[in-house]
Amino acid sequence: MSEIHALFRATLRQFFQNEVLPYAKQWEEAEQIPRNCWQKMGAAGYLGLDIPEDFGGTAGDFEMSKIFLEELGRLGFGGLAAAFSVHTFMSVPHIVRAGHPALKQRYLPGAASGNLIGALAISEPFAGSDVSGLRTTARREGNRYLINGSKVFITNGYYADFITVAAKTLPEAGASGISLFVVEGSWPGVRRSKLKKMGWHCSDTAEIHFDDVEVPAENLIGEENKGFYYIMDSFQMERLSAAIISIAGCEVALEKTLQYMTEREAFGRPLSRFQALRHRMADLAAEVEITRAYVEHVCRLHASGAFAVKECSIAKLKATELAKRVSDECLQIYGGYGFMEEYPIARMYRDVRAGTIAGGSSEVMREIVAKILFDGVAYNPVYDSQAASESVTHPSPSAAELVRGLPQRFKKGKMPQYAACVHLKLHGPGGGEFTVRILNDTCTVEEGLQGTPSCSVETEAALYADMETGKIRPEQALFSGKLSISDLGEMMTFSSLFTKLKEKNN
Numbered sequence: 001m002s003e004i005h006a007l008f009r010a011t012l013r014q015f016f017q018n019e020v021l022p023y024a025k026q027w028e029e030a031e032q033i034p035r036n037c038w039q040k041m042g043a044a045g046y047l048g049l050d051i052p053e054d055f056g057g058t059a060g061d062f063e064m065s066k067i068f069l070e071e072l073g074r075l076g077f078g079g080l081a082a083a084f085s086v087h088t089f090m091s092v093p094h095i096v097r098a099g100h101p102a103l104k105q106r107y108l109p110g111a112a113s114g115n116l117i118g119a120l121a122i123s124e125p126f127a128g129s130d131v132s133g134l135r136t137t138a139r140r141e142g143n144r145y146l147i148n149g150s151k152v153f154i155t156n157g158y159y160a161d162f163i164t165v166a167a168k169t170l171p172e173a174g175a176s177g178i179s180l181f182v183v184e185g186s187w188p189g190v191r192r193s194k195l196k197k198m199g200w201h202c203s204d205t206a207e208i209h210f211d212d213v214e215v216p217a218e219n220l221i222g223e224e225n226k227g228f229y230y231i232m233d234s235f236q237m238e239r240l241s242a243a244i245i246s247i248a249g250c251e252v253a254l255e256k257t258l259q260y261m262t263e264r265e266a267f268g269r270p271l272s273r274f275q276a277l278r279h280r281m282a283d284l285a286a287e288v289e290i291t292r293a294y295v296e297h298v299c300r301l302h303a304s305g306a307f308a309v310k311e312c313s314i315a316k317l318k319a320t321e322l323a324k325r326v327s328d329e330c331l332q333i334y335g336g337y338g339f340m341e342e343y344p345i346a347r348m349y350r351d352v353r354a355g356t357i358a359g360g361s362s363e364v365m366r367e368i369v370a371k372i373l374f375d376g377v378a379y380n381p382v383y384d385s386q387a388a389s390e391s392v393t394h395p396s397p398s399a400a401e402l403v404r405g406l407p408q409r410f411k412k413g414k415m416p417q418y419a420a421c422v423h424l425k426l427h428g429p430g431g432g433e434f435t436v437r438i439l440n441d442t443c444t445v446e447e448g449l450q451g452t453p454s455c456s457v458e459t460e461a462a463l464y465a466d467m468e469t470g471k472i473r474p475e476q477a478l479f480s481g482k483l484s485i486s487d488l489g490e491m492m493t494f495s496s497l498f499t500k501l502k503e504k505n506n
């Protein structure tokens with residue numbers, strides 16, 4: 001760590017000591033972080049770490065973001081960590097990476113100065129873990145979109161000035177029909193209510209309804225129907241943030257508990273002299289150190305530009321689950337005092353509970369790792385690694401992305417009576433199993449093999465991608481024996497209903 005980073009940590013810690021910690025309990029009771037705290041954070045440069053200098057940010061490096069998240073975690077107030085990390089690393093980055101210059105100019109300087117608070121609204125009452133199932137829609141009408149739908153559990157959602165909202169612009173295309181927009185909290189048709197929660201009290205969590213909210217077309221972030229991929233891309237930093245905050249929280253809980261054990265006596269000796277408790281603390285310290293080492297490893301990977309989906313998911317899974325156990329066991333050592341609001345461990349115990357749910361639950365983290373281990377699924381970045389670049393670059397799409405994009409290439413009206421159910425088994429990295437249906441002149445794609453197929457296709461994912469992108473002709477693939485099609489006639493009819501990628505690009 002360079003001297004600059006050490007200085008950054010020292011001044012940030014001092015800032016929190018002076019400007020945040022003395023008031024944090026008050027804010028917990030008021031269930032709000034006052035605006036002037038956001039503005040002081042902004043004036044000190046802490047809210048612009050992910051924002052280019054041209055737009056008022058401080059454009060810090062990854063190490064600075066990591067320090068910021070660690071120090072937030074060390075505060076022991078989950079609500080503070082949630083509010084500032086969602087604003088800085090979840091809401092703002094979409095605008096930074098894919099927003100066009102006017103959008104950046106409109107929202108980023110305020111986000112950096114703390115005059116504008118940002119939120120990210122993806123989760124819905126009927127779609128949390130399954131992002132592709134969201135129901136909020138954005139219908140284009142001339143030079144605006146009309147947004148309708150509901151979001152739930154949105155951090156900063158009640159006081160946010162701008163909300164990065166995921167909505168379906170092509171509902172029949174599933175994941176390939178989602179777009180991101182910047183919606184202002186004060187616009188007509190936006191209704192918000194604050195939710196009561198078991199922890200994170202100073203952070204506002206909202207349910208948000210959008211009723212015919214008019215959003216100017218220029219508030220679309222990046223390209224239409226790319227939203228799902230932008231979200232998946234950004235999940236890595238979000239998950240790593242949760243891991244960094246959680247492991248720092250574990251360390252603080254251990255430090256406080258070790259200290260308490262030297263001060264509190266039972267049966268005439270300090271708790272630190274009881275072997276049963278010492279060994280329990282030794283076990284916890286060992287797990288915290290091992291997890292800390294792994295989080296450091298993933299931070300290095302991420303900082304080097306790697307798209308570390310598996311590692312970020314493991315880091316979030318392990319660190320947030322460990323935080324639950326550490327706070328529970330530490331609270332036990334405090335005895336009755338641990339249950340009292342006056343002791344920070346009581347709040348930590350409550351606050352860490354959200355860690356294994358928000359930003360992708362532990363079950364979803366395990367599922368991501370399992371898909372990589374068992375199904376050879378590979379994930380590719382969408383955003384250019386040059387975060388501040390004006391344009392979004394798109395690497396060659398994987399076979400899975402090409403399949404998910406089929407509804408957009410479907411030639412509506414060509415054979416309105418035709419119906420088909422095609423199973424695609426695409427092996428290896430970038431593949432998966434899919435069911436593509438054509439019914440009522442509409443094409444849909446589902447994950448997995450569903451229903452009775454009218455045709456089944458099995459091949460390597462890479463070969464499928466090569467056929468779709470015109471690098472190899474299907475006949476060649478068929479003759480090579482690497483492509484298996486159960487009904488060739490059916491497949492030819494089915495294929496004729498999709499625009500070829502080259503035709504579309506022209």
Ligand SMILES: Cc1cc2nc3c(=O)[nH]c(=O)nc-3n(C[C@H](O)[C@H](O)[C@H](O)COP(=O)(O)OP(=O)(O)OC[C@H]3O[C@@H](n4cnc5c(N)ncnc54)[C@H](O)[C@@H]3O)c2cc1C
Nearest residue numbers: 120121122123128129153154155354357358359360361363
């Ligand atoms: C305090 C808090 C703050 C939040 N902040 C935000 C925010 O700012 N923005 C935002 O968009 N969202 C936010 N969320 C929402 C959060 O991301 C979702 O709660 C989370 O993704 C889970 O979705 P769900 O609650 O709908 O649970 P569901 O998806 O209904 O899941 C219910 C249970 O089933 C499990 N499950 C689901 N799918 C699978 C599967 N395939 N295999 C095995 N188990 C599965 C889940 O792990 C969970 O245990 C927040 C949530 C909380 C609690």
